[in-house]
Amino acid sequence: MRLSEAFQAKPLLIVYICAGDPSPAATPDLVKRLARAGADIIELGLPHSDPVADGPTIQAAAQRAIAAGMNTDVYFLVASEADVDIPKVFMGYYNMIFARGLDKFAADCARSGISGMIVPDLPPEEAGPLHEACLRHGVDLVFLAAPNTPPARLEMIQKETSGFLYLVARAGVTGARSDILQDTRDLIARVPDGVPKAVGFGISTPEQAAEVIRAGADAVIVGSACVDLIARGEIERLEQLVREMKAAIKAAKKSKAPIVC
Amino acid sequence: MRLSEAFQAKPLLIVYICAGDPSPAATPDLVKRLARAGADIIELGLPHSDPVADGPTIQAAAQRAIAAGMNTDVYFLVASEADVDIPKVFMGYYNMIFARGLDKFAADCARSGISGMIVPDLPPEEAGPLHEACLRHGVDLVFLAAPNTPPARLEMIQKETSGFLYLVARAGVTGARSDILQDTRDLIARVPDGVPKAVGFGISTPEQAAEVIRAGADAVIVGSACVDLIARGEIERLEQLVREMKAAIKAAKKSKAPIVC
Amino acid sequence: MSYQICDADKTKFGRYGGRFVPEILMQPILEVTEAYERLSKSKEFRANLEGLLKNFAGRPTPLYHAKNLSKELGRKIYLKREDLVHGGAHKLNNTLGQALVAKQMGKTRLIAETGAGQHGVATAIVGANLGFETQVYMGEVDIERQKMNVYRMELLGAEVIPVRSGSRTLKDAINEAFRDWAASFEHTYYLFGTAAGPHPYPSMVRDFQSVIGLEAHKQIMEEEGRLPDCIAACVGGGSNAMGIFAPFLKDNVRLIAVEAGGRGLGRTDKTADNGASLGCGTDGVLHGALTKILQDPFGQILESYSLAAGLDYPGVGPELAFLKETGRVLPKMADDKTALQGFRQLSRLEGIIPALESAHAVGYALQEPEALGELAIINISGRGDKDLATVMEYETL
């Protein structure tokens, strides 16, 4: 499924997990469980040795996955096996893509059922060649915008992104946080309604997810909170969290009055 | 006895010991034994914390003596008690004299039966004030000359010294050595016969002593070799060494043909 | 003194360089770019920096004709004496410049990464002198082996933050500093320590370090009336090398970049036995720039190795990668043993104990003197006092 199709049925819950954590073999099943629990899109991370945009939780997951034998070849095997009917999105650092070759990487994505790519260290200015490869293989290339992205740049990024626009909820790296800032609300408000926008970085509770939706987001991305539960082996609680998140954003969509928390 | 008087009966054996080594109480008896064994003059060292002209043997003796309670007051007590009918000569560093006051020091020497002073770190250029004090109290001030003392300077030192002229046998500091160098012979030869000359630094065997006398010296000074025996508590061998030295120089005096060794 | 101004739109050297950073960092980086471009044209800023370089850092450093080394090598060798710069290495040239940029930008806090501690110390020095709150990220492994530099930073009022992620060395300290900056950019300036990283750092650091080459250019003309045949400098990230090379790029001077050969050319899954990214690396993206890096076939970064902590880095500045490609700069290697030989020989022959990093350039010269031509300059990027414990330990191995 193309991402744009998925965004017809807003609000969406996007769940990030790190492929290969705790083991490559475990990943396909995990993806299926998340889909069953209500995830609308799976963001499947390819672990990197130097995940500069990530906080400690996802760094640790990457280290576990690499230690467990995850690499790019295995990634695409795992992604193929994780056969679900919701979209899967690649998330990973540019060097991993560059090392494989941009075209080959995009082709492998398409072949293994990956609809889009999120590359947190690849701003649009550097993305030309990958963009072309993605176009060739029908894979979306999702860009990110941050609270400190100035208006003109935000407009450029909106234009460049495909699939959806990833809004970084706040300054810093990935990782669970306890509040949603005014900055995030402002950023959501600055993007016109026509652009599908998903908010991530630091969203860990159903309340926060709901708040983001009420603020106007089309999707919520939850990552570290899920990775944390995987690290502890609490897969049922993970499913439970996904269910609660999904319920919360659906409810939020109906009653769109913002709540201060 | 004035030193000049003693030098009537050449050749002389001058024996150095460090006052207070191994203990202040032991020194007077040691002096008497040395006199009995044949020493013609006793050079009684006042230990100093920083004996820059001395080698390891005499340095160690000084440290033992200081540790045993030797100081300048005790020195003069000990010197008085070491009541022998051969001359005693003070040997020590200038700062010890300076600290007591030059006049007082010279007076104390005279009072405790000390006939002269050897101050190895006091060249004639700096000796004016002490010289005056010595004159006032009838104490000789003995200067040293070394193999590297140039002719004009040697002449000056000869003029300044009183009692006798201390010829430094060779470059370096005090301490037993195994040979007598050509340098020493040359130095002895450079001093006119009228000047009483004692040779010291490094003379440790009867053979060396004899050689020095044959080379024209009027007296031999033996230090480290004796101090070494005291350190080992071998007082009888010390007396034996003195007797042998005395015999050797007497014999040498008679047969004045130099032997190469 | 005049700095080579970097051009607003040019973020790359050929295909190398760029800004491969998370979006949250684009704005801070663009602000640094803008501030640096503005300030590098400001007379007042330059006067200010030149004052500090002269009165605080102790510039100019001598260009010393090393008579004994020359004799040993059968050619005339000059040493550029960055070992005499305050703090003990060329690093202060850069930290002074960037700290003044940070000041002008109204920032109140500096963050930096450090491996051996030299850049950390240089940052702590400017932090103290110019009144910043200073925090330095340093891998736990490096903290353990560089205790004295940790203590120096603390004495200078900086806080050293242990980095426990990844290989717990320089590479990870850089990651951690970027993470900090992503949350703190409002008041914080990231003072990057070498001519690598995202644009404008490679250009800015090269410009601030090019005072080395500008002085050397003038000095060698004064002394010899001609340019040298060759200049050799060690390369970690490339700041001292680019600093001395830059003003000679248009001249007919052979430029040799000496990298850490470490234990040799071996590799494992996760590690390389050297730090020779220019010579042995392949194109890739690390710390914000496309450059030559040590990586596995999948693009995972390898842990580098060198006895010299300052050369123990799996990347290199993009400008050097470009200059290697064009053939303008020749990459060479000196392994641990060769560097130690350089360390000892320079100490004995000239009475100058070089940093182990700089000793790589000296060691290379000892091994391939013909490469130097008749007249050469070796950049002594720092002094070796910091390395005594390392060398002593190595000797007893």
Next chain:
Amino acid sequence: MSYQICDADKTKFGRYGGRFVPEILMQPILEVTEAYERLSKSKEFRANLEGLLKNFAGRPTPLYHAKNLSKELGRKIYLKREDLVHGGAHKLNNTLGQALVAKQMGKTRLIAETGAGQHGVATAIVGANLGFETQVYMGEVDIERQKMNVYRMELLGAEVIPVRSGSRTLKDAINEAFRDWAASFEHTYYLFGTAAGPHPYPSMVRDFQSVIGLEAHKQIMEEEGRLPDCIAACVGGGSNAMGIFAPFLKDNVRLIAVEAGGRGLGRTDKTADNGASLGCGTDGVLHGALTKILQDPFGQILESYSLAAGLDYPGVGPELAFLKETGRVLPKMADDKTALQGFRQLSRLEGIIPALESAHAVGYALQEPEALGELAIINISGRGDKDLATVMEYETL
């Protein structure tokens, strides 16, 4: 630059100085005197020395306006930056000069004493650079506490000879060096490390170090258009102090000699709790000169004490003793604690870690700022890298 020439017949400063040495050393010392007098008038010698000071040692050193310290003290403070001299202290100014004298005298071997190791390192540096065999006497106790400097000397090709006599510290190392010289003078030059010892050393060392004051004189006039109200320098033997004071002796500038106050004014039979011979000593003869020394009533030399190894000496140069007597130089003390405060404060305020010795002058300034007047120079005789272990250890006590 022009050195103050010492006059052939004048071996004393008032009643202080002279040559209280064994006869065997008179000739070598007279030869040094003669050689120095001749060479100090030689244009070639001076050009040679100036070349080395500039290109090898890194002179001139900056006179740095310490803005933050000035603010702290409410007056304008400049720092003379001898910490930037090659080797890390002012010591090289002297060893370069004397080694050139030795070379001219045809000597092939250098001997030196060292306490903390700074003079030993500076001697080893010139020994390596000018091609001498070099041996450095160092007390066993000092060897133990200054391992890094021992290793530096060895790296530089010098041999460090452990001294086991007396208190096994600096004082005894000097004795041992004199003993060596008494047997080796034919080929050997004794390179004395401070402005003490028998004539001509106090004058010669002062002359070679007066490059500090000559530069500072010119620099302060350039910067301020007037002379300072005060100059403060630490005093071990007195070489850095005399070096900066000498060119200001005729000026209306208050000269403050800061000695090691150590643990206080206490004494035992054999030891003093400080190194303050100028302030607390009495007239006496030590190491060839009549000067102020720490001694017991009988004239035995006391072991001094200071946390700063370079100030841990029971004597002082005769010229300073004389200048104290005439009132031209004011002796002051800074104890260990005050020095540590100076050490920390200068590090934090200015980003300059001073040698613990120099930190005594800084600490004094912090405690009695009024004494400095409105405009003062503090001589930073060396850098503090060598002292980090000492300070760390002291902190944990």
